[in-house]
Amino acid sequence: MITRHHFALVMMCALLVWSALFPTEPLLVAAGLTGACAGAILPDFHMKRPKRSCPLTGAWIVTRFTRFACVPAMLWVYSRILPGQPDAGDKRLTHSLPGIGVIAAMVSGIVLVPALLSGVGTALAVSTVFLAGLVLGLCLHLAEDVCTMKGISPLFPFSSSTLCGSIRPCNTTDRRIARFQAQHASVLGIFLALHATGLLPVPLLRDLSLPGLCILVGWMIYHSDVAPGKAPTGTRAPRAGSTSSRTSPAWMPS
Numbered sequence: 001m002i003t004r005h006h007f008a009l010v011m012m013c014a015l016l017v018w019s020a021l022f023p024t025e026p027l028l029v030a031a032g033l034t035g036a037c038a039g040a041i042l043p044d045f046h047m048k049r050p051k052r053s054c055p056l057t058g059a060w061i062v063t064r065f066t067r068f069a070c071v072p073a074m075l076w077v078y079s080r081i082l083p084g085q086p087d088a089g090d091k092r093l094t095h096s097l098p099g100i101g102v103i104a105a106m107v108s109g110i111v112l113v114p115a116l117l118s119g120v121g122t123a124l125a126v127s128t129v130f131l132a133g134l135v136l137g138l139c140l141h142l143a144e145d146v147c148t149m150k151g152i153s154p155l156f157p158f159s160s161s162t163l164c165g166s167i168r169p170c171n172t173t174d175r176r177i178a179r180f181q182a183q184h185a186s187v188l189g190i191f192l193a194l195h196a197t198g199l200l201p202v203p204l205l206r207d208l209s210l211p212g213l214c215i216l217v218g219w220m221i222y223h224s225d226v227a228p229g230k231a232p233t234g235t236r237a238p239r240a241g242s243t244s245s246r247t248s249p250a251w252m253p254s
């Protein structure tokens with residue numbers, strides 16, 4: 001998916017979780033949201049620099065950490081355990097479980113170590129929630145990209161097997177992404193309203209937030225016709241309610 005789709009979906013999912021877990025701790029909610037936003041864009045190291053200054057410029061700057069720190073680290077590790085080294089420009093490097101693991105580990109070293117050395121409880125709590133949000137954002141990034149026609153290779157470079165859906169993000173006639181955003185916003189609104197009115201106790205809201213998130217992500221994946229491997233042209237039709245179908249196979253992640 002494109003950057004604005006990642007931001008919108010990840011922000012709503014993260015707010016759903018963190019507002020339920022920390023209803024009276026705005027600092028921790030902010031830390032979790034910030035981490036989720038970072039995780040939503042860090043895998044896209046191939047992102048092109050905007051031609052003029054705009055909000056996307058900040059996102060592009062964040063992805064330079066992946067491009068110049070995380071990708072070289074991945075290549076160094078892979079060169080020592082695999083017979084061949086992947087291409088440094090291969091987007092599958094960061095659109096995989098090993099890839100987001102390396103990103104999370106490197107960010108953890110930068111964020112968590114200073115907090116531990118400081119000995120300040122608040123700094124450690126904020127750093128921990130930030131990193132939890134980062135992992136959430138990274139995982140959601142993969143879950144969202146698996147819905148697209150380009151899909152992801154979840155175990156790359158150890159396996160080139162792919163998972164892909166039937167959504168072409170730039171196809172304006174396919175309203176599924178807009179529908180996913182509306183569904184996310186509706187569930188988030190219901191949770192925030194229940195919290196604000198006190199109709200449900202906080203412990204129950206906490207218990208419901210993660211299952212609610214899983215249902216939203218699962219619904220999105222189901223209605224994106226996600227399946228393993230490449231699909232030959234014209235052999236797969238979207239499920240009822242989908243508005244687009246595959247027109248060509250693709251293996252590189254969006």
